[in-house]
Structure formats: C-alpha cells, structure tokens
Amino acid sequence: MGIVHFVRGAAAVALAAMAAVPALAQDVRIGYAISRSGPGAPGAQTSQEPNYIMWAEQVNAAGGLNVGGKKRKIELIGYDDRTDAETMLRTYEKLMTSDKVDLILPPWGTGLNFALMPLAQRHGYPMLSPTATGRKLLSLKNPYFFPLLQQPDVMMEALATFLKARGTKTAAVVHVDELFGLEQAAALEKAFKEKGIQIIEKKSYPFGVKDLQPVLRDIKAKEPGAFIALSYPPDTFLITAQSKALAFNPSAFYAAVGTAFPIYRDKMGAATVEGVMGLGTWNPKSGPAAKAYFDAHVARWKKEPDRWASAHCWAGLQILQQAVEKVGLDRKKIRDYIASTEFDTVIGKIRFKNGENVSTPGVVSQWQNGEFEVVWPPERATASSQFPKPGWN
Amino acid sequence: MSLWFELIASGLITGGIYAVVAIGLNLQYGLMRILNISHGEFLMLGAYLTWLAHTVLQVNPLAFLPVVALVMFVAGVLVYRLCFYRIVSTAPAVEVIEARSLLVGFGLLYLVQNLAYLAWGADLRGYSFLVETLEIGGARFNLNRVVVFGFAMAASLALLAVLRFTLIGKAVRAMMQSPTGAQLVGIDTKVLHPVVFGAGLALAGVAGALLSTVFEISPAMGEPYTVTALIVIVLGGLGSALGSLLGGFLLGLVETFGMHFTSPSLKMVLSYGVLIAVLLARPKGLFTR
DSSP states (O other): OHHHHHHHHHHHHHHHHHTTOOGGGGSEEEEEEEOSSSTTHHHHHHHTHHHHHHHHHHHHHTTSEEETTEEEOEEEEEEEOTTOHHHHHHHHHHHHHTSOOSEEOOOSSHHHHHHHHHHHHHHTOOEEETTOOOHHHHTTOOTTEEEOSOOHHHHHHHHHHHHHHTTOOEEEEEEESSHHHHHHHHHHHHHHHHHTOEEEEEEEEOTTOSOOHHHHHHHHHTOOSEEEEEOOHHHHHHHHHHHHHTTOOOSEEEEOTTTTSHHHHHHHOHHHHTTOEEOOOOOGGGOHHHHHHHHHHHHHHSSOOOSSHHHHHHHHHHHHHHHHHHHTTOHHHHHHHHHHOEEEETTEEEEEETTEEOSSOOOEEEEETTEEEEEESGGGOSSOOOOSOOOOO | OHHHHHHHHHHHHHHHHHHHHHHHHHHHHHHHOOOOTTHHHHHHHHHHHHHHHHHHHOOOTTTTHHHHHHHHHHHHHHHIIIIIHHHHHHOSSHHHHHHHHHHHHHHHHHHHHHHHHHHHOSOOBOOOOOOOEEEETTEEEEHHHHHHHHHHHHHHHHHHHHHHHSHHHHHHHHHHHOHHHHHHTTOOHHHHHHHHHHHHHHHHHHHHHHHHTTSOBOTTTHHHHHHHHHHHHHHHOTTOHHHHHHHHHHHHHHHHHHHHHSOGGGHHHHHHHHHHHHHHHOTTOTTOO
C-alpha cells in the first residue's frame, strides 16, 4: 500500500517536473470561466460563482479535497468570460491544454454551456452544469455533460399537474423570445394540452423590454384562470410590478427565472410577491442539509442563495467531490462514476440517466411570508399552497 | 376610450424616460461634437449612488436627486478635463472630435462599468419605492413610474428653459449654431465646454437615479439606454434639446402602440423602422429647421 502510494507520488512529481508546473503541483487545480460582467453576470453571481468559491474554501478548511484517500488543497483558477462565448471558449481551451488543470467547473447559462460541450468532450473534462437546461442539449448525447437542473418538460408537467388538481381550466402565457423561453413555452403547451388546460392567449416579447402593461391589460380582459410568464429576471420584475398596477390577479400567477432570487422579494416587497409562484427546488426548510448550506452561504456572502439553481450548483460540487474521493483525478473514471452512481446531495438523491438528472422532480414554489415555499410535489412540499392567489398588496 | 388613454399615457411615460436620457447626450454632442458613448454608464452611477443613499442612509431617492446632479456635474467637469479637453482643443476639424471622442467614450464605458463591478459586484440590486397604484381616469399605473415621468419632464423642461431664457443658455445655443462666430463675440469655450459636459452627465445621473426607483439595477444597465438615446437623438435632430424631448415621446408612443396592435416581439423592428423612415424622409431629424 505504502509503496503504491510512494510510486504514485513519485510519478506525479516526475510528471509535474516535466510539465514545468510550479511548486503548487500538489494542489488540485480546478479552472473555470464565468460571467463576472455582461448580461449573464447577475445570474452567474447569484447562483454560481459564490458557490464555487465557498466550496473550495470549505474543502480547504477541512484539510483539502480527498483524492482517493489523500487530502490535497484546491487551487481555484477563475476568469471572467464577459458572458461572451468566444472569450469563454478561449479561456477553457487554455485551462485544458496549456494550464492542464485537473478539473473544470462549468460556465453560466444554457448558451455558454452548449458552446463548451464539444470542447469538454474532446479533452475529456466532465461538466456538472448548474445552470443549463433543455432537451436540445441532452439530444447531443455528450457523455461528459451532466446538467443538474430539471428539464423544461419536467418543470412544466409539474405546473400543469398542480394547476389541474386545483381546477384550472384556462391559462394565458407570455414568454421571452430566447431559446429558454421558446423551449419552456413548447414544453408548457404540450403539458397543458395533456391536462386539458386551454391556453387562451400566448404572446412573446423581446429580452430587455421596459413596458408590458398593454400586453398584460389585454390578457387581464380575457380573465385567464392562470397566468404563466416564462420570463428572465428583468421581465419577471417588470411583469410583477405592472400586473399589480393593473390589479391583474388571476388564481395562479407564475413567473419563471428570477422569482427564486431573494432580490425579487426584496425589490418588489415581501407583501407584493405573496402568492407568486415560480421555478424553484428548495428552501432552508427542505431539510438539515439545505439548512446548513443556506446558513453557510449567508455567513460567507452576507446574502441568501437563490431557491432554485444555487442548491443545484452546490449539489454538483458535492457530486464532484464524492467522485474524486472514490476514483481520484482520472477524468474518464470520474465521468463513468458520475454516470453510474446515485449521489446524496443538498437537494436529495441525484442519479443521471443518459445525462439527465432523473431524480429531482418537477417542483412548483410559491412566495409565502417572505419564503419561497415548495408547494408541489407533496413529498417535497414545505408548505401547503395558497390557491387562489391572494390579492396584490 | 380608456384603452386609448392608457396606451397614450404608457407611451408618454416610456418616452419621457427616453427623452431625459437623450437630452444629456445630445447637449454634449450638439455643443462639442463629443459622442459620449459611455453616457449610460454615468446613468448607472447615478442609479447606484441613489441606491446606496437609500439603502444605507435611508434617504428618499427624490430628495437625493440634487445631490446626484451635483456629484455627477463635478464628475463631468473632471472627466471633461481629463479625457476630452485635449481632443476638443487639438482636433483640426469637428469630424476628428467625433471619431476620437467615440474611442475615448468606449474606453470610459469599460472603465466605469468595471469599476462598478469591482465596487458592487454583478448582483442585481434594488429597493422598493412608491409601489402603490395610481388610478387616473380609469387607467391604472405604478405610482413610481408616474413620479419618474413627472421628474423627467421637470428636468427636461427646466433645461429647455435655461437654454431659452438665460444668458448662458443663449451662449450655448450660439455655440451650437456657429462655434467660430460665438468665439468671435467673446463666448468663452474654456468655461462653457466643461459646464455643458457636466450638465450632460448630471442629467444622466438624474435619469439613473429616477430609473433606480422603478427598475432593478446592475453595472451593465446603462448600455441599452445609450442605444435608445442615440435613436432618439437622430429622430429629434442632432443638437436639438426640444427635438430630443419630442423624439423620446415619439419613440415611446410608437413602441407602445406598435406592441399593442402587432406583437411585443416586434419592438425592435418598430423602433428601427421609425428610425429608418425618419432618416429617409428627414435625414437631419424631425424637429430641426
């Protein structure tokens, strides 16, 4: 045993010397590019990079990353990709080929992850992506790609089931004209059709719109039972404020990305967002692991994590940590281990099947008294739902 | 009836915000041919100052407007002295000023935006302000939007009045019409240029402060406003403050009506359609003589 270790260590030293890597060769070097500026920055800095940094700090404080039984410190190498695919790709290319980092952490957002997938496969780096979703990505059958979020159809199916069970018959939908909005809208239409919920109005709008009052006014006049906005953060805020102004208060009011952000509650006011539903997975009441994660995040960053992707990101880091502990830093072995194992994480068990996270169910969350409560499915619920939605306050 | 009223009001509110952003930029361009592409970044600074004052010191954002205006004015004078003074005083022709100031503007854009990232990070920020609903003639609006519109109008009209009725306003207008002639009759560009540049930044800061009461803010928030301001300026005419005001209203109304009667997704098509139509019909802008 000791001899094996010695040989392995000696080999590592020899390799390190050949690659002329400086004295930190014993550290596990983990590289990434992330949006610190550009349009992706608010999302990346809410749900993703703070978790990367906090994870490395926690692991190092506990002595280091357990690499097949031996503790080694993590050296994080992070760059700003300016939410630009070109910059992002060049950065990862450098990290993989000339810096020869041991592992990578993925960039932010569906688009950038989509762009990185071929490169990651070519150089054999597993991607546990916290903020990428869409069947289109999975259909590429990239063996190194493991997206952690629920797929759009899973989320929309859960919403449709939730609404159907509460007697919803009609719905109006607006969606942002981006890949995300289009895919969510297609999934929603399919799910609602299956459940017999009629979509009486469907409109799209461009990203960055500053006024949607005329659209909301038309929708209000049609009196839908449910209103679904497949929106990005700026429009989520806008739609909420303007629906309130118009006193447009359907029984179910749902907005997509951004509802799970604490800033949504803080900017709009906890009383205003009472009863608003959206994409979420968890909250501190989901379990002791979730609570511990939440408290650590607040202590480290002086701000709360968002109630959707943040915990998925943390789960991805836990999976990576468990895989490295088991099989070391051989990336092919890490990939195979991730693909074939069920993991315990902050959001419960996670198992991948053909690259899809098939363990995390579709979830509906709702703001109640300043917390984004999970209200569906019942086995994950942290509170019972408020239905119909109370009036705007 | 109420539908039309609501659409018009919606369009005017949006347009009024566009106008106040555009006027500051147009003032700088009209007087000095400085195309300050980093205008939106100073708008962003105004928004962050107001957010800080409101969240840390609990200052009313509206009461804080004069402070923002003053701080941004001083910043404007400094930026002018550091970045644009040499360009304006050494350029052999106005076209050269345009080209060089554009480059400097790009540099400032990245500098200011990244300083904001360093200072406050990329998180969305915001605070709740006047979220009540205001009902006018059967139509309902967010109170903060209406207030923003009111203050944007007040700032724009005050500026128009200054340009029209005061001696310094007369000097500015003279400079715009004929830089050489104005200097011949004794108008001092060494004073006027920094003051007007500072006033442009003060307006950007005020616009940002007002916008922070309605929208969430981030270091990248300014860029789209710069683009919109450029459209408005071309619509209304280069150098014309009144033109910017009317151009802003026009753009706001076209967007609101267009989005209502066609599809919201066509917003960009509508904005640029109007721009192209105006460029074809009246290349110097709708409201220039």
